[in-house]
Amino acid sequence: MMSFDELPAGSDDSCSCPGRLASHMSAGPALSHRSTLELRDALQVAIGYLPVACLLITRDQTIQVMNARARQLIDAHPSLALSRKRLTVVLPEVASQLKSAIQECLDGKEVVVGRSQKSFIMLPQSKRLPLVFWVAPFKSACSPSSAATSEWAALFIHDPDYKISLSEDYLRETYGMTRAEVRVAVLLATGHAIDEIARTTATTANAVKFHLKATYAKTGTHRQ
Numbered sequence: 001m002m003s004f005d006e007l008p009a010g011s012d013d014s015c016s017c018p019g020r021l022a023s024h025m026s027a028g029p030a031l032s033h034r035s036t037l038e039l040r041d042a043l044q045v046a047i048g049y050l051p052v053a054c055l056l057i058t059r060d061q062t063i064q065v066m067n068a069r070a071r072q073l074i075d076a077h078p079s080l081a082l083s084r085k086r087l088t089v090v091l092p093e094v095a096s097q098l099k100s101a102i103q104e105c106l107d108g109k110e111v112v113v114g115r116s117q118k119s120f121i122m123l124p125q126s127k128r129l130p131l132v133f134w135v136a137p138f139k140s141a142c143s144p145s146s147a148a149t150s151e152w153a154a155l156f157i158h159d160p161d162y163k164i165s166l167s168e169d170y171l172r173e174t175y176g177m178t179r180a181e182v183r184v185a186v187l188l189a190t191g192h193a194i195d196e197i198a199r200t201t202a203t204t205a206n207a208v209k210f211h212l213k214a215t216y217a218k219t220g221t222h223r224q
Contacts, residue, residue, distance in 0.1 A: 098133055
C-alpha cells in the first residue's frame with residue numbers, strides 16, 4: 001500500500017468527479033482487509049487527479065486518503081497542520097465548526113442546505129480571501145450495504161487565489177477541440193478579454209468569437 005508520505009503528484013488532466021467515486025464505492029458487502037487496502041490505493045490514485053484539495057477523513061479527523069493538492073495547501077498554510085495523520089486547525093472556532101460538520105455528516109444528518117452559508121466553513125487568511133471547507137458524506141465499500149451512516153467524509157478545501165492550469169492536450173482529447181479553439185479557451189479561462197486574446201494570438205476579435213462559438217458547441221456551454 002502507498003504510504004501516507006508517498007502521495008502521488010496531482011494532475012490537472014482530470015474528468016474525475018468525487019460524487020461518481022462515491023457512487024461506485026457504495027452498496028456492497030464489507031471488504032476483506034486486503035481488499036480495503038486495495039480500495040484505498042485505488043482512491044488515492046483517483047483523487048490524485050483532482051485539482052482541488054480533497055481528503056477522505058474519519059470522525060476524529062484522521063486522514064485515510066488525501067491528494068497532492070491537499071498536502072501542498074496544508075503544508076503552506078500557517079493555520080493548518082498534519083500530526084499523526086490527523087488534520088489540525090489552529091483557530092479554535094474554525095476547528096470546532098469543522099469537527100461538528102464532520103460528525104453531523106458521518107451521523108447521516110443533513111449538513112448541506114442548497115448553497116446556503118451553513119454549507120461552508122471559512123478559514124480567514126491575512127490580506128487574502130478565506131479558505132473554504134466543505135464536507136460531504138463518502139460511503140465506501142468498506143461499509144456494510146445496510147449501514148445508514150458513512151465511515152468517511154470527503155473534505156474539500158477551496159483556495160480562491162489558487163489558479164488551476166488547464167491542459168491543452170486534455171481539452172483536445174476530451175472535447176475534440178482544435179489547437180486554436182483550445183488556446184482561446186485557456187486564455188479566456190485565465191481572465192483574458194476577447195481583445196487581449198486577439199492580440200495574443202495575432203488574430204481578430206471576430207476570429208476569437210468564431211473559435212468561442214465552436215468551443216461552446218463542443219463543451220455544452222452557452223456563455224463565457
